[in-house]
Amino acid sequence: MPGFDQLFTLLQFVAWPATVFIAWWLAHAAQRHLQWPKVSIYALIGLGAGWFDFERLGSEELITAVADAAAALVMFELGFRVNLRWFRNNLWLAMIALTQTVAGIALVVASATMLNEPLMVGLALGALMVMCSPATIVTAIHENRSSGQVTERIVHLAAFSVVASVVLFKLMVGFDSLRVSGDWAALGGDGALVLLGSTAVGLSFGFVTLRLLSALENNPNAVSVYFALAVVLLAALSRALQMSVLIAALAFGLAARHSRTVPSAIKRNFGVLGELAILVLVVVSLAQIPRAGLAQHAKLAVVLLIASLVVKLMVNMLFARLSGTSLRKGALTGLALMPMSAVVLVMLRESGALDQWVRAEVAAVLSIMLIVFEVFAPLATQFALRWAGEAAQQPSAPAPANAGGATTMMLANERERVNGA
Amino acid sequence: MVLEAFKTSAPLTMGVELELQIVSPTDLDLVSGAEDLLELLERKPFPGEVKPEITSSMIEISTDPQSSYEPLYQQLIAARDALVAAVDRLNLDICGGGTHAFQRWYERRIYDKPRFKAISELYGYLAKQFTVFGQHVHIGCESADQALYLLHALNRYVPHFIALSASSPFSQGVDTLFDSARLNSVFAFPLSGRAPFLLTWADFEAQYFDKMYSTGIVQSMKDFYWDIRPKPEYGTIELRVCDTPLSIERAAALAAYLQVLCRWLLDTPSAGALEDDYLVYNFNRFAACRFGLDGIVIDPRSKESIVLRDDIRASVRRLAGAANDLGAQAALRDIEAALDTGNDALKLRTHYLSTGSMAGVVELAAREFRGKQAPAAESLG
16 A cells, blocks of 8 residues: 555654654743643653654664763763762762662562562662653753752752662662572672773763863854764763763763863753753653553552652651751752653663563553653652742742832832833 | 931941852852852851842851951951851852852842842842942941041042952953952942042031932932941941952951051041042042052042052051051051952953963852861761
């Protein structure tokens, strides 16, 4: 049937660009009229594309390459904002990061075990659920132009969560291999290799590119494009070397930040490019969510959703004052860290050594959680930043002017004029 | 009577207020951190006082009244160390300097306080553009008339303080060619400039303040943004022309220079002001802002042109006796060193020319503020 073939060919060409275009348009409209975070709409459209099997319509290599590049851009941005010295200056912050990770995994494993899931499922879920969504967090910060303790903390804790999740998941896969093959080298080898290897790749890449940068003019656009292209190259290189794209890009961002050779003029979030990267990343990731066996895992997913939120809230509140902020901001930090990353599905899919049944089981639970988290958690982050008073100021009712007669009169006249207009 | 009574205070005691920049260690831009910083600082007694300023990237510290240079300097160091420890804990940084080199005024946020909101509503964008950072020095006066005498006698020395403290060569990402661009932001306000030439408190009240009050333009002395203004509630005069210097050492030295100068002016009644001295006031002020220590000012009496650096050097030598009496020799040595090596504006501009980086300028300012005594990193507990 030539007609159907032609239609399929046409769809293959336009499905993704059209989806991304619609997602962007709807997200901006929703943000303008409903103040809804753009990432939520990207996620909804991505889910829709997945339900319609759009995934089938694109080349898998191309989609992977685009998703890698987008994730790497986000991680570079995150790394560029992370001040490693802060973890040393404020050891309670490091304590929050560690406790959140350990308590999170422990609670997930305990919940999964109570609901009769095997240990490996609990461990895999625990390791992957550690990761907060860097894309959602970076986007929320930019959209709200937020600054303050909640903002700083979610950036640093999200960066830590990515590294912890990647390493712990590798360890967990190694543990699974150990159980099956008795190979002790598999236990720590992969985790250590991926952490050290990816960091080395990111840092060496940073070393070279930062030196090449000195030949360029100090122009914000040129520098931003330079780094964006370098990050895309690093993503491809990391994949070719079978290293973690996320950790390598994070290490590159850290190197760029701590070298102090990067002009401050680099555009935050890479400007237009950064927005496109996050749009593509979220739509593509959500379209790939598996839809099989969701219903029978709903109970566990709901329990884990609650456990995850409780751990983040409790840990951040527990150490809030000790780490130098208020209890309120501690709670809002926990709330803002709700978004979960769809990148975990890619990690799961690529964990060839993990038992296939475990992978399917974990994927089903994560899918339900991602559907909820990717759509609603950006709202929680946005609310948290606004409640913390860290989002850019919205126009508010004018304060009573403590001025004399003439100025009070001028202000009253102006208000009347503005309101009447 | 609407003007607050002038409280007397111990003569020649001094206090310093410093407006400081809160910057992000990530990109060195200004960042809204005042609320978090104040929340943390409130937990322990602070050496002096700390409070918010009009935009949330600013913070103001002030010392207690001090009788001499050394305790003032020590209290400023203690305040600086407390601030540095707090910002380290919050992933912020803090620095002096009269302007931030590359911040964009429209990104600033008005601090959430009714008075600041009211100022913002009245002055529109001027309020956010007022994200500039000054050092104010108070000198205690035993009477209101003495305050007015000093206020006007000091007019000839205002350029000294502008040139010595100048640390705002950059604004909104460009070199302004001024050493102190900050004062141009202050000039935009309708009630800035100089106080009217009235030498007794009774005249000041009857012939100026009451009339201004009756127009409805002002409510209190706080509404005047003069270069030097009387502060009746403290019993002081307040010099407001200085940029916040990059270092605590320079801030303390400037305060002590003013104290010694006031002592000399009180001991030398012939040094008092004439109304005609103000004929050259705005020109001299401009010369100091634009050219710093290299500015050429006009002596209002002899009509001679003098390079500010030379005028300050002569003044410092004249004040040696008073400095000995007040224990301010070290402060005057710092002032002389500034005459030799240049002011902070020169330091910042030189750094920019060698690095080409505005962020580097702010980084240098943050390093200078920490000085050599920055405390070790905060640990658990």
